[in-house]
Amino acid sequence: SQQGEEDPQALSIQEGENATMNCSYKTSINNLQWYRQNSGRGLVHLILIRSNEREKHSGRLRVTLDTSKKSSSLLITASRAADTASYFCALNFGNEKLTFGTGTRLTIIP
């Protein structure tokens, strides 16, 4: 399967702590994207990292990509209650579509 596998499936942390979630895959990618989904809502794009990039930042988000290990991580620093959501990695293999992972359900405890 070309689907990304996310780890952990669920994560609960205290507000203010950092949250880290990982995405592993099996086939070489063109780019990897992270999306957030609040309960009952659509997906919102967070960040895109290309296969020739190793790290990207956007506000409190930091994404790393290790193509040799075929894995990526999303770090959310100084978490807030509003960060409670499901987070998905999405893989592009150089074709016209994105293949989504299984998701990590993040709960921030106030």
Add this chain to the structure above:
Amino acid sequence: NAGVMQNPRHLVRRRGQEARLRCSPMKGHSHVYWYRQLPEEGLKFMVYLQKENIIDESGMPKERFSAEFPKEGPSILRIQQVVRGDSAAYFCASSPRKADTGELFFGEGSRLTVL
């Protein structure tokens, strides 16, 4: 600039009826994608369309499901003779370019319940 608009947001159908889901992409976007999400799961790709063309329908079930993106009007995902297993959230996404170069913009989804 309105986002991706999907309607209806919620749809209830009895087994055997037809479900018709609509998606208006963001202005200027010519690439439309449909995904299905079962409860507590990720999104599964169904179909990718450009105006008047189906580019990739590798995720569409072979029977009962069809999609179109006409020259004028929204993209339509049509499910004929619905069964309980079709109950899911159906998301539409659009993009000004192919997914290998950029992000997708998602609608809020259409939640289909089959009784």
